[in-house]
Amino acid sequence: MALTILIIDDEENARKNIGEFLGTKGYSILEAATIAAGREFIQKGEGDIILLDVQLPDGYGPNLLVEFAAMPDRPPIILFTAYGDIEMAVEAMKNGAHDFLTKPVEFEQLEKSIQRATEMVSMRRELEHYRQSQRRSAEFVVGNSKEIQTLVSYAHRASMASVSVLITGETGTGKEVLARFVHTSGPRATKPFIAINCAAIQTTMLESELFGHEAGSFTGADRKKVGLMEVADGGILFLDEISSMPLDIQAKLLRALEERGFRRVGGNNMINVDVQIIAASNRPMSQIIKEEKFREDLYYRLKVVDLHLPALRERKEDIPELIGYFVRKMNAKLGMNIREVSQRAMQSLVDYSWPGNIRELSNAIERATLFCDEDTIDIQHLPADIAGIF
Numbered sequence: 001m002a003l004t005i006l007i008i009d010d011e012e013n014a015r016k017n018i019g020e021f022l023g024t025k026g027y028s029i030l031e032a033a034t035i036a037a038g039r040e041f042i043q044k045g046e047g048d049i050i051l052l053d054v055q056l057p058d059g060y061g062p063n064l065l066v067e068f069a070a071m072p073d074r075p076p077i078i079l080f081t082a083y084g085d086i087e088m089a090v091e092a093m094k095n096g097a098h099d100f101l102t103k104p105v106e107f108e109q110l111e112k113s114i115q116r117a118t119e120m121v122s123m124r125r126e127l128e129h130y131r132q133s134q135r136r137s138a139e140f141v142v143g144n145s146k147e148i149q150t151l152v153s154y155a156h157r158a159s160m161a162s163v164s165v166l167i168t169g170e171t172g173t174g175k176e177v178l179a180r181f182v183h184t185s186g187p188r189a190t191k192p193f194i195a196i197n198c199a200a201i202q203t204t205m206l207e208s209e210l211f212g213h214e215a216g217s218f219t220g221a222d223r224k225k226v227g228l229m230e231v232a233d234g235g236i237l238f239l240d241e242i243s244s245m246p247l248d249i250q251a252k253l254l255r256a257l258e259e260r261g262f263r264r265v266g267g268n269n270m271i272n273v274d275v276q277i278i279a280a281s282n283r284p285m286s287q288i289i290k291e292e293k294f295r296e297d298l299y300y301r302l303k304v305v306d307l308h309l310p311a312l313r314e315r316k317e318d319i320p321e322l323i324g325y326f327v328r329k330m331n332a333k334l335g336m337n338i339r340e341v342s343q344r345a346m347q348s349l350v351d352y353s354w355p356g357n358i359r360e361l362s363n364a365i366e367r368a369t370l371f372c373d374e375d376t377i378d379i380q381h382l383p384a385d386i387a388g389i390f
Contacts, residue, residue: 003027003028003048003049003118003121004027004028004029004030004046004047004048004049005022005027005028005029005030005047005048005049005050005051005114006030006031006032006038006041006042006046006047006049006050006051006075007019007029007030007031007032007051008032008033008034008035008037008038008050008051008052008053008056008061008064009031009032009033009051009052009053009056009080010033010034010053010056010057011053012033014053014103014105015031015033018051018105018110019031021107021110022110022114025111027114030046030047033056033057034056034057034058035056035058035059035061035063035064036058038050038052038064039064039067042064042068042071042075047075048075048121049075049076049077049078049098049114049117049118049121050064050075050076050077050078051078051080052064052077052078052079052080053079053080053081054079054080054081054088055081061079061081062079062088062091062092062095062097064077065077065092065095065096065097066095069095069096074096075121076098076099076117076120076121077096077097077098078097078098078099078100078101078110078113078114078117079092079097079099079100079101080100080101080102080103080105081102081103088100098113098116098117098120099113099116099117101113143315143317143318143321143322144317144318144321145310145315145317145318147310147315148310148315148318151178151307151308151309152178152181154305154307155178155181155182155185155305155307156181156182156185156186157305158182158186158304158305158307159181159182159183159185159186159187159188160185160186160187162186162187162188162276163276163304163305164257164276164277164278164279164301164302164303164304164305165179165182165276165277165278165279165302165303165304165305165306165307166278166279166280166281166285166299166302166303166305166306166307167179167278167279167280167281167307167308167309168280168281168282168284168285168306168307168308168309169280169282169308169309169310169311170282170309170311170357171282171356171357171359172312172356172357172358172359172360173309173310173311173312173357173358174309174357174358174359175240175280175282175309176195176238176240176280177358178307178309179193179195179236179238179278179280180193182236182276182278183235183236188234188235188236188276191232191234191235191236192231192232192233192234192235192236193232193235193236193238194228194231194232194235194236194237194238195238195240196209196210196228196237196238196239196240197240197241198239198240198241198242198243198244198245199240199241199244200241203246203249206245206246206249207248207249207252207265208221208225208227208265209227209228210227210228210229210249210252210253211227211229211230211252211256211262211263211264211265212224212225212226212227212229212230212264212265212267213225213227213264213265213266213267214264214265214266214267216266217264217265217266217267218265218266221265221266224264225264227262227264229256229262229273229275230271230273232273232275233273233274233275234274234275235275235276236275236276236277236278237275237276237277237278238278238279238280239277239278239279239280240279240280241280241281241282242279242280242281242302243281243282243283243285243288243293243294245294247293247294247295250294250295250298251295251298253298254295254297254298254301257277257298257301257302258301260272260273260274261273277302279302285299285303311354311357312354312357312358312360312361313353313354316350319349319350319361320346320350322358322361323341323346323349323361323365326361326362326365326366327341327365327369327377330365330366330369330370331369333366334369334370336369336372337375338369338372338375338376338377339375339376340375340376340377341376341377342376342377342378342379344378344379345368345377345378345379345381345382345387348379348382348386348387348388349361349364349382349386352385352386364382364383364386365377367381367382367383368381368382369381
């Protein structure tokens, strides 16, 4: 694991000698001659491990321990000084110092101390990776099929780049789930995820829902309304069933995306926003464009990344993993302890055509879990059409 070590020491020769030695060990080196310069590196998150002198021109080095005590995942700090004593060392360790070395620094001792610090950094990174993967897997199952794994890889890249995404696929294939994966796996994870179903809102109200309106802008608008695009500022706006959006609203959405801003209905002031748009459709967009029901320019503006979710019948190899996920989810929800699915029940689940896709599978497993009194889901616990019982 390549780490960066920040050396904060006012002695140039000391920085040079230590830096050259650690450079031969594969570490990247940053140097600072003062507390102020070192503080800038730390505040920017630069420096995985800190080597800190005690006596510096602009202050007392160990004060940085107190200053950054509340910093999440503060880098391990190793103090070294020619003026050290036991009392100072004990106080520094109480304040969170990783180690305490005296000058002149013995390279063998320094290397051992840095190795211990490296192990701490490595552990923190593994824990963070685990937390991130748990957060993502809590709402999304990748599956074993190559197609779906590639799809998720593209979705993650789109999330990191914050570009517009168009998700297509049959009803129940998990378009909103994939959209939420884009949200949780990217830099906007702590910002809002706002979803709107364009087909479920009256045409006359959709513009107001998206962009908001000013008081008195139309009959019944007795107060100002903040639109969902404004609410989603900094985060993601998920436009489900965008193929149902009226052409006049499409034109206004296109302009909002190009200008990164909009005006409320009845308003004059431009409201600038930073919103990543994810749109979804269960109908082929090319056909809707041919029917002149969707603007081609908006289509290309939305599909910077185009993700097509295959139907569940086209990715049967993923069904066992999905079943395992839904069983665990239902166990937690219903307080059950289902441990497995019988071979014949699994075969029926895999053979079924799943016209309702993943949503139908989820409902089937919930039903099976509800009616299972043992620790194994069997054929009799499945819906009749799936089990082949008529």
